[in-house]
Amino acid sequence: MNVIKTDIEGVVIIEPRLFKDDRGYFFESFSERNFNEQVRTVKFVQDNESKSGYGVLRGLHFQKPPYAQSKLVRVIKGAVLDVAVDIRKGSPTFGKHVAVELTEENHRQFFIPRGFAHGFSVLTPEVIFQYKCDNFYAPQSEGALAWDDPDLGIDWGVPADKVILSEKDKHHPRLKDADWLFDYNEDLYK
Template identity: 80%
Template sequence: MEIIKTSIAGVTIIEPRLFKDARGYFYESFNQKEFKEKVCCTTFVQDNESKSSYGVIRGLHFQKPPFAQSKLVRVVKGAVLDVAVDIRKGSPTFGRYVAVELTEENKYQFFIPRGFAHGFSVLSEEVVFQYKCDNFYAPQSEGAIAWNDPDLGIDWRVSTNRIILSEKDEKHPRLKDAEWLFDYSVDLYSNE
C-alpha cells in the first residue's frame, strides 16, 4: 500500500497496490501489520457498511471517550466526498479539514483518527460505503457538528436542492457552539 500524507498529521489516504489481468483485479484491502507500521497503531473491532443515494450527506459525526473511534473508510460501489475535521481544542489544525474523493475506481481508503469529526456526501447515483472502527459504537457517546457550518466552509459538491439529510443531521451545532470537543493534549490512543 502507498501512504499519501495530507495537510493534517495523522489523517491519511491509502492507495492499494492493484494487480490486474484479463480476469479482473486483485488487491489486499487491509493488512493489520502493515497498517500499524505505516499508519496508526490501533486495532479495528467493528466493520460497518451503508448504502446511500445521490445527495445524501452523513455527518459530521464522532464518538466521545472512552468510546472515541478511528475509522478506515472506503467505497465499494460509486463515489463519495469524504471529510475529516480536526475538532481537538488546542491543535494547530483545529477547525481545518481534509476532503478526499473515494471511488470504486481509485480504491482509495481514508484513515480518520480519533479526535476528528467525519462525514461524507454521495456523488454517484448510489454508493456502498464500508468502514472499519477501532472502538464499538456507543449511542451514549455520540457527538456531531453541523455539516454546513459556514466557518468550516466545506463544499460537499452536491446541489443544495438535492441534499438529503437525516433528521438528526439537520440539528447539530456549529463547531464554535459545540458543547463537547476533544482536547489536543490528551493521548486518545493511550490504551492501545
Template identity: 70%
Template sequence: MNITTTEIEGLVILEPKVFADGRGYFFESFSQREFEEQVCRTAFVQDNESCSRYGVLRGLHFQRPPHAQAKLVRVVKGTVLDIALDIRKGSSTFGQHVATELSGENKRQLFIPRGFAHGFAALSDEVILQYKCDNYFAPGSEGGILWNDPALGIDWKLPAEAIILSEKDKKNKLLNELKLY
C-alpha cells in the same frame, strides 16, 4: 500500499496495489501488519457498511472520549466526497478539514484518527461505503456538527437542493456551540 500524508497530522490516504488483468482485479484491502508498519498501531474491532443514493450527506459525526473512534474508510461501489474535520482541542489544525474523493474505481482509503468528525456526500447514483472502527459505537457519546457550518467552509460538491439529510443530522450544531475534548 502507497501512503499519502495530508496537511493534518495523522490523517492519511492509503492506495492499495491493484493487480488487474483480463479476468478482473485483485487487491489486499487491509493488512494489519502493513497498516501498523506504515500508518499506526491500532486494533479495529467493528466493521460498518452503509448504502446511500445520490445527494445523501451523512455527518459530520463523532464520538466523545472515552468512546472516540479511529476509522479506516473505503468505498466499494460509487463515489463519495469524504470529509475529516479536526476537532481536537489544542490542535494547531482545529476546525480544519481534509476532503478527498473515494470511489470503487480509485480504491483509495482514508484513515481518520480519534479526535475527528467524519462525513461524506454521495456523488454517484449508489454508494456502498465500508469502514473499520477501533472502538465500539456508544450512543451516549455520539455527536454531530452541522454540515453547512459557515465557519468550516466545506464544499460538499453537491447543489444545496440535492442534499438529503437524516432528521438527526438536520439538528446538528455549529462547531463553536459544542463542548469538545
C-alpha cells in the same frame, strides 16, 4: 500500499497496490501488519457498511471518550466525498478539514484518527460505503457538528438543495457552538 500524507497530521489517504490482468483485479484491502507499521497501531473491532443514493450526506459525526473512534473508510460501489474535520481544541489545525474523493475505481481508503468529526456526501446514483472502527458504537457517546457550518467551509460537491439528511443531522451545532470537543493535549489512544 501507498500512504499519502495530508495537510493534517495523522489523517492519511491509502492507495492499495492493485494487480490487474484480463480476469479483473486483486488487491489487499487491509493488512494489520502494514497498517500498524505505516500508519499507526490500531486494533479495528467493528466493520460497518451503508448504502445510500445521490445527495445523501452523513455527518459530521464522532464519538466522545472513552468510546472515541478511528475509522478506515472506503467505497465499494459509486463515489463519495469523504471529510475529516479536526475538532481537537489547541490543535494547530483545529477547525480545518481534509476532503478526498473515494470511488470504486480509485480504491482509495481514508484514515480518520480519533479527535476528528467525519462525514461523507454521495456523488453518484448509488454508493456502498464500508468502514472499519477501532471502538464499538456507543449511542450515549455520540457527538456531531453541522454539515453546513460556514466556518468550516466544506464544499460537499452536492448542491445544498439536493442534500438529503437524516432528521438528526439537520440539528447539530456549529463548531463554535459545540458544547463538547476533544483536547489536543490528551492522548486519545491510551
